Amino acid sequence: MQNNNWKILTRPLIDDNPLTLQILGICSALAVTTSLDTALLMSLVVVCVLALGSASVSLIRKFIPHTIRIIVQITIIATLVIVVDQVLQAYAFELSKRLSVFVGLIITNCIVLGRAESYAMHNGFVASTLDGIGNGLGYSLILVIVGAIREFFGKGSLLNVQILIPQSQGGSFEPLQLMLLPPSAFFIIGGIIWFIRRRRPQQVESAEFSLRQLEDSAK
Amino acid sequence: MATMTTQVTRRADARRHIVKLWLIALLPVSLVAIFNSGHQYLSAVDSNLLAADDLRSLLLRGLGASAQNPGLYDMVIVGVAHFLPILTMALLVGGFWERIIADRSQRSMEPGFILVALLFTLMLPGAAAFMHVAFGMSLAMILGKAIFGGDGKSFLNPALLGVAIVQVSFPGAAGSHPLWSGLAGYAGSDAIGLYHRGGESALTAADMDLWSAFIGSTPGLMGTTSVLAVALGAALLLWKGLIAWRLLAAQMIGLFVFAGIFNLLGADQGAGTMPFYWHLLLGSFAFGAVFLACDPVASSSTNPGRWIQGFLIAALVVLIRVANSTHPDAVVPALLLASIMAPLIDHGVIAWNIRQRARRHV
16 A cells, blocks of 8 residues: 555656646646746645645545536635635745746646546545645656756756856856747757657657658668 | 669669759859858958957968958958858768767768758858857757658758757847847848838948849848849759749749738838838848748648748748838748648648549549
8 A cells, every 4th residue: 555655656757747748737837937946836836736636626526416526626726726826925926926827827737637537536535635746746847857957048047046157247158048938848848758758668659650661772 | 853864763862962953052152151251241340350369360361361452352261261160060060960860760871961051051140159050050950850850751941940949049149130240340230120220221321222132242141142142043943843933933922912012001111111122132031932941841742732831931021021120031930930831731732632523523
């Protein structure tokens, strides 16, 4: 049992990562990763919402009428998100300004609803909570990697501590504007997916069609 | 492929032959790039800039270049000193990645990277920094050639991708302003930007007329200034059947139509008043239309699709030029978008054709 719980917690980190395997929650991953601190805060918020959301749904799963289950799940998640948003605005106003609408948009984050619907509706309290935390951490892992890469190459800093001095301040580092634009997160997440699937070939999807290979005598 | 004498050709030989033809087609543009780089540098900097202490100036002084009353010799060696290092850098980086990619996929090195390096170089300003060249060329090879494609399978022209990445990553330095901003001591501006702000009189004030824009002695990205040289290259490629004339024609007609529409809408100033011939002569439209848009792999492969894609490119170029003064050239984003649309356009054309044929035989 102990072993099983550990597996529930760690499987979503790499083997069943919501971002890199299920390709969910990409939108927020593009939007909040321009710097490491927003990525970390967003991660924390999503872990909280996922854990509490899955736990609550799991607790009342036997009382939810099947036909309105999505509405109930959304209500629970939305309540949690609003509470978290208020807490952020009270205690970390500046950061919450920079996260802007993306805290509110966690409601529509497919990972949260997906875990509630596909896991918490069918499993017990402990397993559901661990599953929520695990998926949150899996999402966080990718977010933090992307955020660190983008902040480092885009601004030459990490957590707002200047590591490389940009040319505008007399240093030799040239900020990469590309990294501050959303497409760069696509490239980085794509690179991470490629890296993981090279290590774990069982994650590679079968091709939908194949290109016809003509004989090539170039060798 | 009328020039091949034997019927039995190896695929690799055919590829090599095509790359060779493309390189020949790019020769006039490259020569203009060299002359014009020298011309622009010498007319832009004041004479003591050649007295600077960097390696290039030192070398040029050693070779006897002078910015006072510069002659042909001065222009050529100054031009070579700007063009050649960038091309060499692009070739080295490109060759390095080609070597790695070829090793990994267990094939021999193919000459395609030379073409990518040359196209990439020609789309850069003469003041591009080595770091930018290496960065753009690396991503062109890795993203454009290794990951999304390989010869004959890429969905974007690798050189175009490299240029786009450089323009987006370093907007101030090499970027979307096709000018010589990287040159110390010269704060000029690009031709389209000039027109945007001051109309035709601003061009006249900067010594640009139709003729100089046609032969290519205007400021701009290195290989893109001369419509004459582009036309020579286009003639060779069309003669050899390497680019689709419909795509080229569609872009030219499209430019005429859409520029005309904006002229008729009656803008007071800005690129909206720019007649179609200035659209063609200024910026890198002509170069992009021939050498980048007509990439045989990354463009539409059906005939109606070629017309559609050509009109799309022209419409996007004119629209971005008119609507967005921060992106005066607009050719790179327009080509990228049209290139990505190509498979969709083809898909639509084929589906439409199937439906027409089915209807005929009910």
